[in-house]
Amino acid sequence: MPRCAGSNLLLPAVRYRAASATDADEAVIIFQTRVKLPSELVSYAEVTKASESKTPTVSSGELRHYSNSGVPSGIKQRPTLYYLCHVSAQLPPAFPPSSLQTAMTTTINGKTTATSWAMYMRSLYADRQPPTLGTVAVDKLEEAAREKLKDRIEAFLYVFGSAGTCSTHDYNRNDFHKYKIIPRMLRDATHRTLETTLFGVQYPSPLLLAPIGVQGIVHPDGELATSGAAAKVGIPYIMSTASTRSIEAVAQASGSGPRWYQLYWPKSNELTLSVLSRVKKAGFSALVITLDTMLLGWRPHDIDTAYLPFLHGVGTQVGFTDPVFMAQFGKDAYPVDHAPQWPYDPAHLDERIRQGDETAKEHAFLGERWIGEVASGVFRPWEDLAFLKQNWDGPIILKGIMCPEDAELAIDHGVDGIVVSNHGGRQVDGSISTLYALDKIMQSPKVREAQASGRFTILFDSGIRTGSDVIKAIALGAQAVLYGRPFMYALALGGQDGVESQIRAILADVHVTLGLSGFKNLDEIRGKAGVLARD
Numbered sequence: 001m002p003r004c005a006g007s008n009l010l011l012p013a014v015r016y017r018a019a020s021a022t023d024a025d026e027a028v029i030i031f032q033t034r035v036k037l038p039s040e041l042v043s044y045a046e047v048t049k050a051s052e053s054k055t056p057t058v059s060s061g062e063l064r065h066y067s068n069s070g071v072p073s074g075i076k077q078r079p080t081l082y083y084l085c086h087v088s089a090q091l092p093p094a095f096p097p098s099s100l101q102t103a104m105t106t107t108i109n110g111k112t113t114a115t116s117w118a119m120y121m122r123s124l125y126a127d128r129q130p131p132t133l134g135t136v137a138v139d140k141l142e143e144a145a146r147e148k149l150k151d152r153i154e155a156f157l158y159v160f161g162s163a164g165t166c167s168t169h170d171y172n173r174n175d176f177h178k179y180k181i182i183p184r185m186l187r188d189a190t191h192r193t194l195e196t197t198l199f200g201v202q203y204p205s206p207l208l209l210a211p212i213g214v215q216g217i218v219h220p221d222g223e224l225a226t227s228g229a230a231a232k233v234g235i236p237y238i239m240s241t242a243s244t245r246s247i248e249a250v251a252q253a254s255g256s257g258p259r260w261y262q263l264y265w266p267k268s269n270e271l272t273l274s275v276l277s278r279v280k281k282a283g284f285s286a287l288v289i290t291l292d293t294m295l296l297g298w299r300p301h302d303i304d305t306a307y308l309p310f311l312h313g314v315g316t317q318v319g320f321t322d323p324v325f326m327a328q329f330g331k332d333a334y335p336v337d338h339a340p341q342w343p344y345d346p347a348h349l350d351e352r353i354r355q356g357d358e359t360a361k362e363h364a365f366l367g368e369r370w371i372g373e374v375a376s377g378v379f380r381p382w383e384d385l386a387f388l389k390q391n392w393d394g395p396i397i398l399k400g401i402m403c404p405e406d407a408e409l410a411i412d413h414g415v416d417g418i419v420v421s422n423h424g425g426r427q428v429d430g431s432i433s434t435l436y437a438l439d440k441i442m443q444s445p446k447v448r449e450a451q452a453s454g455r456f457t458i459l460f461d462s463g464i465r466t467g468s469d470v471i472k473a474i475a476l477g478a479q480a481v482l483y484g485r486p487f488m489y490a491l492a493l494g495g496q497d498g499v500e501s502q503i504r505a506i507l508a509d510v511h512v513t514l515g516l517s518g519f520k521n522l523d524e525i526r527g528k529a530g531v532l533a534r535d
């Protein structure tokens with residue numbers, strides 16, 4: 001039975017048949033079409049390139065509009081572009097698709113080719129329709145999310161806000177203007193790939209979704225939507241300890257998608273062990289330990305309205321579903337599908353508490369205790385990392401590293417990687433930007449040597465908005481980047497589909513901009529002098 005790999009609607013439509021695993025060279029690619037299939041499709045499609053020595057036989061093809069709204073009007077006038085972008089792929093049983101292949105690549109004759117992310121752009125032009133969220137520009141998304149959430153503006157401000165005067169967030173963004181790409185011409189950049197290997201696993205792009213907590217305040221599906229979108233595109237989802245869904249529920253939504261877990265380190269070792277064992281069992285492959293939030297930052301946007309969802313039991317679902325945490329209070333763990341009520345209405349919950357509502361009171365009590373565990377104000381020393389190393393057998397990555405000295409200490413303590421991050425400016429106001437920090441960190445010979453040997457992975461976070469931002473971070477030496485607030489605005493506006501389309505938008509931007517800058521893969525730019533000019 002051929003297995004459907006049609007989750008990526010930007011792939012060319014392929015039903016691939018091989019009578020056996022060995023006669024794959026005789027591949028026949030079958031399409032079923034409602035209208036005449038233009039031959040351009042075959043010569044353009046990724047799958048044709050993949051077969052290299054043979055031109056696949058095209059019998060017929062099937063057209064589907066990717067928004068499932070039927071064939072758009074005007075299609076007959078411009079069939080070629082339409083065909084290029086709206087078909088799904090099926091792979092033969094000989095090459096069962098992993099989730100990454102499913103989402104991002106096509107395997108033909110045993111060879112895998114990266115998806116052309118730029119096809120997303122072509123599809124937008126071809127459709128003559130606005131993108132799913134009405135815009136691909138992050139500042140407009142932010143405004144649209146503010147408008148959509150205007151009756152619960154505190155939820156928007158929780159995402160938008162930063163520490164103090166928001167100066168760190170501003171520095172994060174402004175410093176991208178200090179580094180500029182130097183485009184190169186007449187170079188081989190026709191066939192481009194964004195493939196990136198992290199901790200021995202090949203991913204289709206250098207993008208990961210940043211761990212963001214409390215997603216259920218902006219959309220009823222919360223983390224289920226974002227982890228589902230990440231899985232569909234094949235990029236790692238980093239689940240926050242402050243999620244509004246359980247570890248097990250997020251794992252289920254993520255399915256066979258790649259997923260990492262972000263740990264806010266509980267005070268209690270027993271609780272830490274319980275969380276780690278659930279994380280492992282649920283198929284999370286890497287552990288990201290956030291170091292910059294031993295206590296919450298000074299955030300005027302939230303303080304002014306005393307907005308802290310955890311205190312109503314929202315964003316505490318990892319704790320509420322944990323047997324060790326709940327046993328401290330003589331209670332059983334909540335079911336793994338436990339989720340907070342939508343929409344989150346703090347005034348209403350306070351009223352219920354005042355009226356003695358037992359459920360609301362219990363959530364508030366447990367929420368406060370959970371926050372006391374995971375943002376306890378207890379600052380841990382480097383030596384404590386040994387405990388996590390002993391009890392986690394996958395990669396360990398420290399999030400929040402901002403200077404060469406701490407990056408070198410991370411190497412000394414045997415961790416596998418760092419995320420250069422200032423938490424999107426939400427913790428220390430007046431801090432250096434992450435791009436500046438990355439530049440300094442990459443000047444450490446010890447860091448560069450550890451990275452080159454493959455022992456130490458460097459990720460970048462805070463301020464990524466566009467394709468050129470990604471290219472700049474990688475040119476400064478990062479191996480991959482975390483995408484944060486923009487996906488939260490996309491979630492608020494369009495749920496899972498919105499997040500998926502915004503991920504595709506930034507990756508199309510990276511893919512196009514990489515080529516226009518004269519490069520065909522990320523190895524050509526990673527940490528390379530001459531890619532950027534600096535003010």
Ligand SMILES: Cc1cc2nc3c(=O)[nH]c(=O)nc-3n(C[C@H](O)[C@H](O)[C@H](O)COP(=O)(O)O)c2cc1C
Nearest residue numbers: 159210211212213240290423424462463464484485
């Ligand atoms: C609403 C919100 C919640 C966040 N929650 C977490 C979290 O639970 N754990 C964590 O490590 N980082 C958290 N972060 C920080 C992000 O992982 C990331 O560092 C930050 O969003 C990057 O900045 P940017 O969004 O401006 O690019 C949060 C950020 C936001 C905006």
